[in-house]
Amino acid sequence: MGDTRELGIGIGWRPEIADAVEGLPGVDWVEVVAENLCTGHLPDSLLRLRERGVTVVPHGVSLGLxxxxxPDPGRLADLAAKATALGAPLVTEHIAFVRAAGPAGALEAGHLLPVQRTWDALEVLCENVRIAQDALPVPLALENIAALVSWPGEELTEGQFLAELVARTGVRLLIDVANLHTNHVNRGEDPAKALAELPVEAIAYVHVAGGVERDGVWHDTHAHPVPRPVLDILADLSSRVAPPGVLLERDDDFPPAPALAAELTAIRDTLTRSAPVRRGAVRSVGAVGAVGAVGAAVAAPVAVAAGAAGPAGATTAVRAEAAPAAPAAAGRAPVRADEEARQRVWVAQAALLSALVAGAPVPEGFDRARIRVQSRALAAKRAGVVARIAPELPRVLGAGYRAAFLAYALARPLRGGYRRDALDFAEHLLVAGEPADPVARRRLTRWWEERAGERAPGPVARLVHAVRSALGRG
Structure with missing residues (x-):
């Protein structure tokens, strides 16, 4: 257990394509979203794959490291139990935050949001990673994420940030080449530069996925075919180091099995073509850790004066004076007032999340147009998830479901999970006297009462709602 040297070619297992995955030729391993599993009731399809010798890796999305x-001890214990139940060689998560405590209480993003690449954020992340590593029975690998927005005042590039993380914690990396492409389009970041700066020999495996560009913004949908630029980044990575595993992700709009097989073939062909040009010399993890992954070069003004390109051509200055001296040895972090760092990170993340999901003012330095795009994307994702777990709601509301949910979500943050969100959405409509069609309203009332265990809001609640709306507080 714990050996990831030869994972091979894999695909993300999802219930919608379980039969197709079992029948695909040449699938060495699968990855499954950890939060979608119940330890005591593993899907029959996963059990059959395991019996055939197919490796199963749990992929977490909610730790918010x-x-x-x-990290929440309960979430860590749950992830550890799933790794054990699956006999997994490792578990994976994301370098992201997903929740923060705002002025109005705890806020959930319902999505992976980017960590600001500062020394404060690095210190907090490293401690969180060490806590997670101690709680898990197998090695941990962390994934770089896709982002629509750029943080102002970043002090490290993505490659430098990941290299420091590896040097200080020894954590493995899950490199998503589709996310590198997303950040290239959305944030002007060079994928080749990121690959050149990160310790590629620390890679546990690689993600490949598709997306779509709308109005100059790349959306990492996992619902479209893998585009050529993503395969080109995979080829660049493979020319630098042989990745132990490569996995195709698909989360929506699932194509027939032959289309999935064709995408897996394209991945294999890309790896085969890039292997002959692979460079022989790569840095070792030990050597990187011994001098600090970023080292004095990052702290030198000449290395950081140019800054990093942000959205719409904006430039984010990198402050050389903010960089501490490199660690004296592998795994040794600079001395820092950790709780003060956490407080600074909390303030920044709470302000951003409040702007994204609670209608708070956009923090200084952010691209306001991109914040609006991200806010609507988060609301749209909530609409999609609620539609899947409560399919009766779009059936009752028909074509008006999406517009009604977006209007609700843009004013009401996600709290208490998606099932609670579905109930809150239905209650919101009933209090507002919606839907207008009496038959649909009776169906929605019945649905809400069966699940909430109480009577639906009546005339008094609707009157209060009308008054609050008139006062601008509804």
Whole structure:
């Protein structure tokens, strides 16, 4: 257990394509979203794959290791139990934050949000990673994420940030080449530069996925075919180091099995073509850790004066004076007032999340147009998830479901999970006297009462709602 040297070619297992995955030729391993599993009731399809010798890796999405709070022990214990139940060689998560405590209480993003690449955020992330590593029975690998927005005042590039993370914690990396492409389009970041700066020999495996560009913004949908630029980044990575595993992700709009097989073939062909030009010399993890992954070069003004390109051509200055001296040895972090760092990270993340999901003012330095795009994307994702777990709602509301949910979501943050969100959305409509069609309203009322265990809001609640709306507080 713990050996990831030869994972091979894999695909993300999802219930919608379980039969197709079992029948695909040449699938060495699968990855499954950890939060979608129940330890005591593993899907029959996964059990059959395991019996055939197919490796199963749990992939977490809710730990929020990049957040200001320390990891939740219950979430860690749950992930550990799933790794054990699956006999997994490792578990994976994301370098992201997903929640923060705002002025109105705890806020959930319902999505992976980027960590600001500062020394403060790095210190917090490293401690959180060490806590997670101690709680897990197998090695941990962390994934770089896709982002629509750029943080102002970043002090490290993505490659430098990841290299420091590896040097200080020994964590493995899950490199998503589709996310590197997303950040190239959305944030002007060079994928080749990121690959050149990060310790590629620390890679546990690689993600490949598709997306779509709308109005100059790349959306990492996992619902479209893998585009050529993503395969080109995979080829660049493979020319630098042989990745132990490469996995195709697909989360929506699932194509027939032959289309999935064709995408896996394209991945294999890309790896085969790039292997002959692979460079022989790569840095070792030990050597990187011994001098600090970023080292004095990052702290030198000449290395950082140019800054990093942000959205719409904006430039984010990197402050050389903010960089501490490199660690004296592998795994040794600079001395820092950790709780003060956490407080600074919390303030920044709470302000951003409040702007994205609670209608708060956009923090200084952010691209306001991009914040609006991200806010609507988060609301749209909530609409999609609620539609899947409560399919009766779009059936009752028909074509008006999406517009009604977006209007609700843009004013009401996600709290208490998606099932609670579905109930809150239905209650919101009933209090507002919606839907207008009496038959649909009776169906929605019945649905809400069966699940909430109480009577639906009546005339008094609707009157209060009307008054609050008139006062601008509804």
């Amino acid at each position: 990049g957040g200001a709070d320390r």
